[in-house]
Amino acid sequence: MPLTPAARSLLDMIYRVGAPRFHELSVAQARRSFEKLQFAFCPDAPAVASTFEVPIPRPDGSVLLARLYRPLSSRPAEHLPVLVYFHGGGWCVGDVPSYDALCRELANASACAVLSVDYRLAPEHPFPAAVDDARLAFDWVAGHAETLGIDAGRIALGGDSAGGNLAIATALARREAGGLQPRFLLLIYPSTEIVSTRASRARYAEGFFLDRESLRWFFERYLPQGNSEDWRASPMRAPSLAGLPPMLLIGAEFDPLIDDCAAFAARVNAEGGVVDFVETAGMVHGFITLGKLFPEAGEAVQRAAAALRRHLLETD
Numbered sequence: 001m002p003l004t005p006a007a008r009s010l011l012d013m014i015y016r017v018g019a020p021r022f023h024e025l026s027v028a029q030a031r032r033s034f035e036k037l038q039f040a041f042c043p044d045a046p047a048v049a050s051t052f053e054v055p056i057p058r059p060d061g062s063v064l065l066a067r068l069y070r071p072l073s074s075r076p077a078e079h080l081p082v083l084v085y086f087h088g089g090g091w092c093v094g095d096v097p098s099y100d101a102l103c104r105e106l107a108n109a110s111a112c113a114v115l116s117v118d119y120r121l122a123p124e125h126p127f128p129a130a131v132d133d134a135r136l137a138f139d140w141v142a143g144h145a146e147t148l149g150i151d152a153g154r155i156a157l158g159g160d161s162a163g164g165n166l167a168i169a170t171a172l173a174r175r176e177a178g179g180l181q182p183r184f185l186l187l188i189y190p191s192t193e194i195v196s197t198r199a200s201r202a203r204y205a206e207g208f209f210l211d212r213e214s215l216r217w218f219f220e221r222y223l224p225q226g227n228s229e230d231w232r233a234s235p236m237r238a239p240s241l242a243g244l245p246p247m248l249l250i251g252a253e254f255d256p257l258i259d260d261c262a263a264f265a266a267r268v269n270a271e272g273g274v275v276d277f278v279e280t281a282g283m284v285h286g287f288i289t290l291g292k293l294f295p296e297a298g299e300a301v302q303r304a305a306a307a308l309r310r311h312l313l314e315t316d
Contacts, residue, residue, distance in 0.1 A: 003254055004282035006293050008175060011284070015207060022090070023217035027123060031093045032219075038098040043291035043298070045101040046108055049074050054115065056140045056149070061306050064133050067096050069107040069114045078098025079145070079311035081154035082113040084224050088161030090218030090287070091130050092122050102289050102301070109305030112312055113139060114151060119166065123221040130222075131232045134166040135173050139215055142180050145200035154186040154312045156245075158304075161257075164217075166245075168235040175243050181231065184311035185247035186304050191253055193236040194219050197261035208254050209283040215256065236260070242266055246274035248307040249302050252283040256288070278303065 002012070009135040049070040054063040074080055085103060086092040096118045107114040119196070120132035138157065145152035154160040164187040174181050191234035223233060246309045247268070251261040260280065265277035283296050292299035 001253070001281045003284070004092050004298065005296070007254070007282055007284050010290075010293060011207065011209060013234040014209070019060045021211055022093075023211075027092065027221070034089055034093040035095075035098050035169055038094075038289055041290040041293045042101040043105070043297070046072075046104050048072055048104050048107055049076075053092055053151060056137060057150045058136065059135075064120075064136060065096070065118045066137060067100075067103070067116045067118075068104050069116070070149070071107040071111050071113070071150070073108070073111050074113070077149075077229075079151045080111075080113040081156070081183075081308070082115055082119065082148075083107075083110070083158050083308060084115045084141060084311075085186075086117050086134055086157075086159035086163030086166040086181075088159065088163045088188075088289075089121075090215075090219055091127070091162045091165075091222040092119075094162075096200075099289065101291070105291075105298075105301045106305060106308070109301055110308035110312075111155070112308050113148075115148075123224065125284065126221065126225075127223050127230075127233055128164075130166055130170045130249075131169050131173075138170050138174065146240070152180065153183075155180075155182050156186060156308060157182045157310055158188075159190070160188035161285065162191055164235075165192065167234065169232045172231065172235060172241075173237055182245050184245050184308065186308065187247055187249045187261075188300070189257055189261060189285055190249070190305075191250050191257060191262040192260045193234045194223065195234070196260050200265065201256045204254055204256040204258075208284050210254070210256055210257070226262035236264055236267070240271060241273060242271040244268060244273050246302060246311060247269030247276070249275055249277045250304065251277070251279045251286070252285050252287055253279055253281050254283065255285040257285060265285065276307070
């Protein structure tokens with residue numbers, strides 16, 4: 001189908017006014033621009049039962065910050081399943097506040113807790129800093145579940161775009177390490193390969209929000225050494241995708257990454273995994289947080305929440 005009227009309107013507005021693309025901005029300007037977009041078009045943030053800040057100590061003595069959301073339906077003493085969520089933004093922009101509304105929506109709709117992780121950003125902290133933070137977040141939550149009111153046996157990993165990449169990389173690392181594994185992966189248009197020649201990279205290279213030069217801008221700052229073949233940066237490069245948790249992968253039809261997402265889902269399926277791949281018609285990359293503009297965002301949240309309930313609440 002064509003772009004939805006709302007998506008077409010957003011793109012027309014962006015390109016008509018000549019707003020600078022990410023690759024034309026400084027890092028500070030790009031972060032501010034991303035933040036303004038999120039707050040302009042995110043839905044109203046619903047009330048939840050509670051939120052609190054979670055400081056996670058790193059081995060070097062610094063602190064990884066995260067925010068834990070408990071859904072309205074929860075009881076104070078209840079040990080909840082949890083979704084550990086990594087925000088999008090090309091590993092360079094985005095933060096916990098700009099994803100506040102989405103995490104609240106996911107918590108209430110799924111009846112699960114959500115831990116939103118403020119991982120380190122490039123270029124100040126290039127690869128593998130974000131990967132290390134993502135792995136630390138999972139391990140720390142699993143080890144401190146009682147304190148957090150979490151059920152360590154029911155942990156899901158999730159994220160959008162760069163955050164989806166971190167969720168996959170963390171699941172692969174946990175598979176290799178053995179021991180406690182995530183029960184489910186929620187992946188929203190994840191970056192699965194840094195270097196790709198699939199058709200959608202060219203088909204949607206210009207005029208569809210995530211332009212080719214903006215992708216390059218993100219990749220060059222995240223991977224200044226150009227090590228794009230490392231599976232922690234490009235999970236599609238992992239020798240095997242077998243043994244990953246069941247997953248829901250939500251893509252956007254007019255996204256330069258859509259063919260990469262489809263190829264990743266196909267390979268997971270071919271290697272014995274369970275994956276539900278949904279291509280959201282008429283949408284562009286980044287739509288999930290723009291619920292004030294796109295009703296499809298709310299529909300995707302409900303689909304994600306139903307999958308979380310099925311895998312974390314309705315299984316033995």
